[in-house]
Amino acid sequence: MTRAFAVFFFLLTAMPALAAGLELRSSFLGDLTMLLEAETPPAYRIGYSGAPARLVLDVQVPEIAITTGDDKQVEQSDVIPLSAGWTRVELHLKRPQVLYEARTTDTGLELRFKRTNTSGIAFAAKTFPITPVTRREASERVEGETFRVTIDPGHGGIDAGAVRGGVSEKVIALQVARRIMALAGDRPALELSLTRKSDRYLGLRERVAIARDQQAGLFLSIHANTVLTGRARGAAAYLLSDIASDAETEALARRENRTDILGPGTLAGTTDLVAATVISLTQRQTNTASREFAQSLIETLRPRVEVLRSRPIRSADFRVLRSPEIPSVLLELGFLSDPEDRANMTDPDWQDRAALSILDALDQWATGQRTDAIAAE
Numbered sequence: 001m002t003r004a005f006a007v008f009f010f011l012l013t014a015m016p017a018l019a020a021g022l023e024l025r026s027s028f029l030g031d032l033t034m035l036l037e038a039e040t041p042p043a044y045r046i047g048y049s050g051a052p053a054r055l056v057l058d059v060q061v062p063e064i065a066i067t068t069g070d071d072k073q074v075e076q077s078d079v080i081p082l083s084a085g086w087t088r089v090e091l092h093l094k095r096p097q098v099l100y101e102a103r104t105t106d107t108g109l110e111l112r113f114k115r116t117n118t119s120g121i122a123f124a125a126k127t128f129p130i131t132p133v134t135r136r137e138a139s140e141r142v143e144g145e146t147f148r149v150t151i152d153p154g155h156g157g158i159d160a161g162a163v164r165g166g167v168s169e170k171v172i173a174l175q176v177a178r179r180i181m182a183l184a185g186d187r188p189a190l191e192l193s194l195t196r197k198s199d200r201y202l203g204l205r206e207r208v209a210i211a212r213d214q215q216a217g218l219f220l221s222i223h224a225n226t227v228l229t230g231r232a233r234g235a236a237a238y239l240l241s242d243i244a245s246d247a248e249t250e251a252l253a254r255r256e257n258r259t260d261i262l263g264p265g266t267l268a269g270t271t272d273l274v275a276a277t278v279i280s281l282t283q284r285q286t287n288t289a290s291r292e293f294a295q296s297l298i299e300t301l302r303p304r305v306e307v308l309r310s311r312p313i314r315s316a317d318f319r320v321l322r323s324p325e326i327p328s329v330l331l332e333l334g335f336l337s338d339p340e341d342r343a344n345m346t347d348p349d350w351q352d353r354a355a356l357s358i359l360d361a362l363d364q365w366a367t368g369q370r371t372d373a374i375a376a377e
Helices: 120-126 135-140 169-183 204-213 247-257 273-301 339-345 348-376
Strands: 008-010 020-026 032-037 044-049 054-059 064-068 074-081 087-093 097-105 108-115 147-153 190-194 218-225 236-240 313-316 328-335
Touching: 020 087, 032 054, 054 108, 064 074, 064 087, 147 169, 147 204, 147 348, 169 190, 169 218, 169 328, 169 348, 190 348, 204 218, 218 348, 236 273, 273 313, 273 328, 273 348, 328 339, 339 348
Parallel strands: 020 064, 147 190, 147 218, 218 328, 236 313
Antiparallel strands: 008 044, 020 032, 032 108, 044 054, 054 087, 074 087, 097 108, 236 328
């Protein structure tokens, strides 16, 4: 059985650290605190597993000594050496604990957890599955290992997205996604998968969850834009940001985020304490990687298809891009409100050109992981 872990990356310093000491404490309420002492604050990541509850701490130090055992909340502790100067601490918990505060000290880390009353199974369901390889961890790739990308055809089912001239966004997005899969061919660096293969509804959170289940290293959501007034043409890439880059992008994000309103039993707009903590601590690193890919994507598209002339990379609060640990980009292929763009997006030859451009950008990105790894050695 595949074990799913929650994982959150906190890359705080690039400097290698020496051996560290880890102290475990628990409060009278049963909340766990982890105090790690090292020569400098090291890079680290935290993961969870449910049934039985297990907490995993990976730290970029060659050795860790647990200086205080806490038998009140921890049934068993294991220290496991990893590659590239990392060490793992696995704590088998009596009850699940969720992270609510993380901070660095002058010489290490202070991580505070709270007990949760959920069962081990429910706890595992709440947490984020592990994304095993990120751009900064490319040196840990195995020779010949593929880079996983989740392609997300936007909208679907009861959610048609934008509709102009009898053409719906959900159809265009799925057609182009299928062309990407069909034309992938012999690209050994890539392992591609889709969030949906047919005309079915998926909530925005479901799409992100699928990418995590697929252990994606990159998430690309495909859409078609529209404007109600004026005229605009061309493809554009969109990134996650708390503040929209412009009024048009803010309006676009509102339209795209309506997807969750259409679905039954949505949890749109809610976030648990763990997710909020992780987003605030890790989103910056992921956003940097997302922007790098968006720039590469636009440059690869430009020779083959029309690209938005004014600022083809924009940002706003797109819910489907809210994965703290997976670089994520939303691609608008063009404007259904523009007759030329609309004709292009329904043309099989244009769809193939767009699909090949996207594949080239993905291939370059995946190859870049190995290039980064070689340069780091």
